[in-house]
Amino acid sequence: MDSTIMDYNLNIKSIFWRVEKLYKDKEIISRTHEGIKRYTYGDFALRVRKLARMLESKNLVRSRVASIAWNTHRHLELYFAVPLLGGILHTVNVRFHKTEMDYVITEMDDKAVFTDKDIEYKSDKIPVYIFDEKYDDEIESQEPIKDFPDIDERQGAIACFTSGTTGKPKGVIYSHRSIFIHSLSLLAQDVLGISSSDVVLPIVPMFHISAWDLPFASLMTGAKLVLPGPRPKAEDIVNLIKDYKVTIGIAAPTVWIDVVAYVEREKLDLSPLKVVVTGGAEPPLGLIKKLREYGVKTYHAWGMTETEAIATINKSDDINKMSEQGYPIFGFEISLVDAEGKELPWDGKSAGELVVRGAFVTKKYFNNPSNILLNNTWFKTGDVVKIYPDGSIKVVDRLKDLIKSGGEWISSVDLENAIMSYDKVLEAVVVGIPDEKWGERPIALVVKKPGKEVSAEEIIDYLKSLNRFPKWWLPDKIIFVDSIPKTSTGKLDKKVIRDMVKSMLNLR
Amino acid sequence: MDSTIMDYNLNIKSIFWRVEKLYKDKEIISRTHEGIKRYTYGDFALRVRKLARMLESKNLVRSRVASIAWNTHRHLELYFAVPLLGGILHTVNVRFHKTEMDYVITEMDDKAVFTDKDIEYKSDKIPVYIFDEKYDDEIESQEPIKDFPDIDERQGAIACFTSGTTGKPKGVIYSHRSIFIHSLSLLAQDVLGISSSDVVLPIVPMFHISAWDLPFASLMTGAKLVLPGPRPKAEDIVNLIKDYKVTIGIAAPTVWIDVVAYVEREKLDLSPLKVVVTGGAEPPLGLIKKLREYGVKTYHAWGMTETEAIATINKSDDINKMSEQGYPIFGFEISLVDAEGKELPWDGKSAGELVVRGAFVTKKYFNNPSNILLNNTWFKTGDVVKIYPDGSIKVVDRLKDLIKSGGEWISSVDLENAIMSYDKVLEAVVVGIPDEKWGERPIALVVKKPGKEVSAEEIIDYLKSLNRFPKWWLPDKIIFVDSIPKTSTGKLDKKVIRDMVKSMLNLR
Structure with missing residues (x-):
């Protein structure tokens, strides 16, 4: 039986209501190409209403609009204005090649591009608006829009493409509802616990996974928001922390490593920073310890484009637990399955694929009819994890690096490391065929050490001698090569390697 | 355009998932007629699954089921088992008269009643199950239900009737979704900020407004939950705080006044209590100060049956602000309107009716076709408030005590206080005709002081002499009476008085 509760859309408009009505004196600080911009939520909200009018005048209502931009107030204004008008802001990865940018913009059928001047994106198909003084003047000259429509919460609001290391980038569209619930979940005491007295510095990019929804969560609760702008260096970050009394900073571990190194070198400290949120990779123990010495706690988060950023969180005080990715946040469920999709126990030992579902998990990719869910329910993360009895996860491998043989998994990473431990081998890669x-x-593809001779049998014998691998784990073939293909960022390009091996073996 | 996000029901099942999978070692403590019951979330979840089987065997699946019960673990088990089976748990007010209980149970068409033994509810129409050892044994003997259905989040879960001081009780049915979002909102740092390391003691009754959703919020985040059982006295409450290290207690101000008096008398303290959440009436300043002396912060909340309990919260450290009811929580919006429904400014001066909307606000009453919303959008609270520029509300009157004359409001309370300030008057009441x-x-109805003579003209002249009231505020008639009708709880019974005056004046 139905409830008597009213239908109320959990949408960007309901977040904007708080920004405008409850927190108008709160501040947003934005580091831009032209220096620091500092204004209140009230001024911000007025700018959003003027920007919306400008979008209207350019026929960009209920449209898809691309941004290729840094974390600035101008980008933030688009985060609100575009969805408030019923459109979708497609945040394009600044680090994409021009061809990838063109690809995702065409895929998404975006009607315009908004971009920072240093990015130098050009298009002969759609208008490109550059964030500069002319842009600001044009916004300022507008009559603010008075009323925004009440958008259905399941409509799209922000789109983002995966970074595409294993093929073409794939699009995910977050809904108004998913942004609202994910942001609210971040505010919970047991997640990030952001409050109106916090000063939040999202260094994770707004051009990817909406900066983990930190801009929305911060504005929802009236926190001071500090946006670090174009290509922030360690020095810029430390200056922002000092100048605007940042209490929570969010970035990948590498950023914090740079920040700590800078602070050590310059004999500074990190006060008043209290919390560092990190994810994307496991934070090194040394970093966590160093941050502690500066009085800063580390929260270790896990998530992906397909889960709208933060999906699990580890806030443990126990340094030995800090390598775990932690507990599912609210509105999000996890399960562990084997290669057949059968449930595995949460015993901290069984490794399987992490599958997830929830209020901010994608069910498909944009413009792609493939059913990607397990049992029409669970999104397959491709991460191989163990789950401890208390529900905390620990990522152990990426599934695409696993080989599925006879319904069981073989870890290519384990085999590679073993082969490379043989002293005649320089490099090795193992793929599934x-x-x-x-x-x-x-x-296995193997590169011999210069001046060394080694046979396939010798390597197999060596692997057997380790007494670690079941017989069926051993490679069927070992191919000697001069070098192994890498991606532009130096990672093994397993897709290319697999294709190469297949053509070598006359497979398709 | 639609998002790519999956449909995920924010329902009791998704809360139960956390209870069972993430927090199975966490504890629930329950004060019962038979003493303290202490068990883990894991044991609780198993009991819920067995109780669900028992409900199934009694044909109570997807049914409406009444509870007339105190805050105990058995009541909590019903909070989960009934909605998990797609039914609605109708929590009946223990303080209702038998006739009111029968009325609401008939209205709701409940198929069974679950109740504590001291309540002695009897029915010749539907089965009544009493919480006792036999009840526990029957649950224990069941085979736990394995799978619960995935209930649509907009389905009803818990029903509650208003206490009905101004007519028949009116029913509100909370949805799975409203319970989930309201509970999550309570967990936010800027609302109650409950964490898994808290110990929560909801003294507000589970038989009314689901104990402000505290049981759900606590179990959602893995807090230790302490349920105070039947008719808890100050001594019981202090013992629970001491024995189970309660950190957050939730109750009406009168309860805390008793608790503080008891603690003073017995020369105890309140440690480890950190926070008191109070609402239903304004907490007296003296109480707030006393609690501070014991190291306890007071959060002042406002809400009503129709807003699922806590809708605004004041956590100010400024004691002069503590009489305000505070800011809207997440998923909830407020507005201020005059008698014509026109918006009034948030200037801390204009008084008007508080109207509200949100994800946990009712749009109608159960079984009642009346449209009760302003502009089909806003629920009219009947509370007269001022809203400060920062969005904090201050309740100044109840609308039903206001008289609407020529489109403007006259405060009967103001007039009554003014008339009673005349030294020949013992008592006065003002109603609108x-x-x-x-x-x-x-x-106005006026009772003269014993031995005093006073005329209507004299009182009107006195009111004029105060220079406080516009001329059109002055009563059209003053009727002298020997006494003024009161309700059983000693409040002015304005409904009866209005009828009496109307018949005196031959109006209908």
Whole structure:
């Protein structure tokens, strides 16, 4: 039976209501190409209403609009104005190549691009608006829009493409509802616990996964928001922390490593910073310890484009637990399955694929009809994890690095490390190759150390001598090569390697 | 355009998932007629699954089921088992008269009643199950239910009737979604900020407004939950605080006044209590100060049955601000309107009716087709408030005590206090009487002080001499009476008085 509760859309408008009505004196600080911009939520809200009018005049109502931009107030204004008008802001990764940018903008059928001047994006198909003084003047000259429509909460609001290391970038569109619930979940005491007295510095980019929804969460609760602008260096970050009394900073571990190194070198400290939120990779123990010495706690988060950033969080005080990715946040569920999709126990030992569902998890990719869910319910993360009895997860591998043979998994990373521990081997990579009987079988590519001779049998014998691998884990073939293909960022390009091996073996 | 985000029901099942999977070692403590019951979330979850089987065996699946019960673990089990099966738990006010209980149970068409033994509710129409050892044994003997259905989040979960001081009780049905969002909102740092390391003691009754959703919020985040059981006295409450290290207690101000008096008398303290949440009436300044002396902060909340309990919160450190009811929590909006429904400014001066909307606000009453919303959007609270520029509300009157004359409001409370300040008057009450021209006009009933003589003209002259009231505020008639009708709880019974005056004046 139905409830008597009213239908109320959990949408960007309901967040904007708080910004405008409850917190108009709160501040937003933005580091831009032209220096620091500092204004109140009230001024921000007025600018959003003027920007919305400008978008209207350019026929960009209920449209898809791309941004290729840094974390600034201008980007933040688009975060609100575009969805408030019923459109979708497509945040394009600044680090994409021009061809990738063109690809995702075409895929998404964006009607305009808004971008920072240093990015130098050009298009002969759609208008490109550059954040500069002319842009600001044009906004200022507008009559503010009075009323925004009440958008259905399941409508799209922000779009983002995966970074595409294993193929073409794939699009995910967050809904008004998913942004609201995810942001509210971040405010919970047991998640980030951001309050109106916090000063939040999201260094994670607004051009990817909406800076983990930190801009929305901060504005929802009236926190002071500090946006670090274009290409912030350690020095810029430390200056912002000092100048605007930042209490919570959010960035990948590498950023914090740079920040700590800078602070040490310059004999500074990190006060008043209290909390560092980090994710994307495991924070090194040394970093966590160093931050503690400066009085800063580390929260270790896990998530991905497909889960709208933060999905699990580890706030443990126990340094030995800090390598775990932690507990599911609110509105989000996890499960552990084997290669057949059968549930595995949460015993801290069984490793399987992490599958997830929740109010901010994608069910499909944009413009892609493939059913990507397990049992029509669970999104398959591709991460191999263990789950401890208390529900905390620990990522141990990426599934795409696993080989599925006879319904069981073989860890290519384990095999690679073992082969490379043989003293005649310089480098090794193991990939799975289609096999009629077993599904997949492992094949190794090996680069010999200069001046060394080694045979395939010798390597297999060595692997056997380690007494670590079941017989069926051993590679079916070992191919000697001069070098192994890498991506532009120096990672093994397993997709290219797999194709290469397949053509070597005359498979398709 | 739609998002790519999956449909995920924010329902009791998603809260139960956390209870069972993430927090199974956390504890629930329950004060019962038979003493203290202490068990883990894991044991609780198993009991819920067994109770669900028992409900199934009694044909109570997708049914409406009444509880007339104190805050105990058995009541908590019903909070989960009934909605998990797709039914609605109708929490009946223990303080209702038998006839009111029968009325609401018939209205709701409940199929069974679950109740504590001291309540002695009997029915010749539907089965009544009493919480006792036999009840526990029957649950224990069941095979736990394995799977619960995935209930649509807009379905009803918990029903509650208003206490009905101004007519028949009116029913409100909270949805799975409203419970989830309201509970999550309570967990936010800027609302109650409950964490898994808190110990929560909801003294506000589970038989009314689901104990402000505190049981759900606590279990959602893995806090230790302490349930104070039947008719807890100050001594019981202090013992629970001491024995189970309660950190947050929730109750009406009168309860805390008793607790503080008891602690003073017995020369105890309140440690480890950190926070008191109070509402239903304004907490007296003296109480707030006393609690501070014991190291306890007071949060002042406002809400009503129709807003699922806590809707605004004041956590100010400024003691002069503590009489305000505070800021809207997440998923909830407020507005201020005059008698014509026109918006009034948030200037801390204009008084008007508080109207509200949000994810946990009712749009209608159960079984009642009346449209009760302003502009089909806003629920009219009947509270007269001022709103400060920062969005904090201050309740100044109840609308039903206001007289609407010529489109403007006259405060009967103001007039009553003024008349009673005249030294020949013992008591006075002012009510609004229908008037063809003005809508309503004020009429005063006055009881003279023993041995004093006073005329109507004299009182009107006195009111004029105060220079406080516009001329049209002055009562059209002053009627002298020997006494003024009161309710059983000693409050002015304005409904009865209005009828009495109307018949005196031959109006209907």
